[in-house]
Amino acid sequence: MARTERAPRGPFKAFRLRLRKLKSKNIFLAFFLDTIIIIASALLISFLIKTYLLRSFYIPSGSMFDTLQINDRIVVNELVPNVVPLERGDVVVFKDPGGWLSFQPEKKPTTTLGQVSEWLLSVTGLSSPDNDQHLVKRVIGKGGDHVVCCDAKQRITINGAPIDEPYVAEGSEASRTPFDVVVPKGSFWVMGDNRGNSEDSRYHPDAPGKGFVASKYVVGRAFIISWPFSHFTWLDNYADVFKNVPAPKP
Structure with missing residues (x-):
């Protein structure tokens, strides 16, 4: 059949x-x-x-020098902080909470081919068209922390414990601007490693977030420098620096 x-x-x-x-x-x-x-x-x-796990950003300024150089490209873990908590010492990328980015570079017109190329690069994570709307800093304090600058030895204290910061750019002080803040729950106090050239939480007390970065603005934690290849390295969060910091008072 x-x-x-x-x-x-x-x-x-x-x-x-x-x-x-x-x-x-x-x-x-x-x-x-x-x-x-x-x-x-x-x-x-x-x-x-790119949407749910990893994203790439380039560094446009020297606010995180020596850790990050201008035009370095970093890879960000987007599971932080929604799935994995953000910790003190983490290098974090976040959207402008409002009033931090006073200068917005002019958008240059592009051809259709250029727009398609930019889209393809952004889809694959090799480009970030909205890079100029984000900032990168280091987390110094998280919700509930009492962060003060500075003690008699010019060290920042967190919940009364002084910290020595090896990641701060050579020749920079912990901060020339004194501050005494309690970080709101669900927010972070962030500072650039190049303390003398970083407009971070210290300089935005009159912004909508009062200098704090709410977790809803956090894109993720930067964990690697991916380019140029000569700068390739894992980004340290210096957990030892913060290991003796006590829990914040209730």
């Missing part, structure tokens, strides 16, 4: 059957379609990774 080919169930299976027949007759078409599928799959995976 002759075999009869079962009719495909549903329009999608019918389409797959027609596509299989076309590919079997045309090797070039088969190669082209397979290539399109591979590229589309790669872009989809990259998009999902």
Whole structure:
């Protein structure tokens, strides 16, 4: 008895059957379609990774010198702080809470090809079109912490415990601007490593967040310098610096 080919169930299976027949007759078409599928799959995976896991940013200023150099590219873990908590010492990327970025660079017009290229790079995580709307600093205090500058030895204290900060740029003081703050719950007190050239939490007491960065503005924790290759390294959060800091008072 002759075999009869079962009719495909549903329009999608019918389409797959027609596509299989076309590919079997045309090797070039088969190669082209397979290539399109591979590229589309790669872009989809990259998009999902960028949206939910990792994201790339470049460094436009020297506020985090020596840790980060101008034009360094960093990779950010977007699971922080929604899944993984943000800790003191972490290098954090966050959106402007309001009033921090007084200067917005003028957007240069681009061609359609340029826009498509920028979109592809952003999807794969190699570019961040909204980079100029974000900042990068180091977390010094988190919710409930009492952060003060400075003690008799010019050290910042957190909940009464002084900290020695090896990540601060050589020749910089802990802070020339005194402050005495209690960080609100769900917010962070952040400072640049280049203390003499960083407009951080110290300089925005009149901004909407009073200098604090609410967790809703945090994009994630920077954990690696990915480019240039000569700067490639993991970013330390200097946990030992903060290990003796007591829990904040209730």
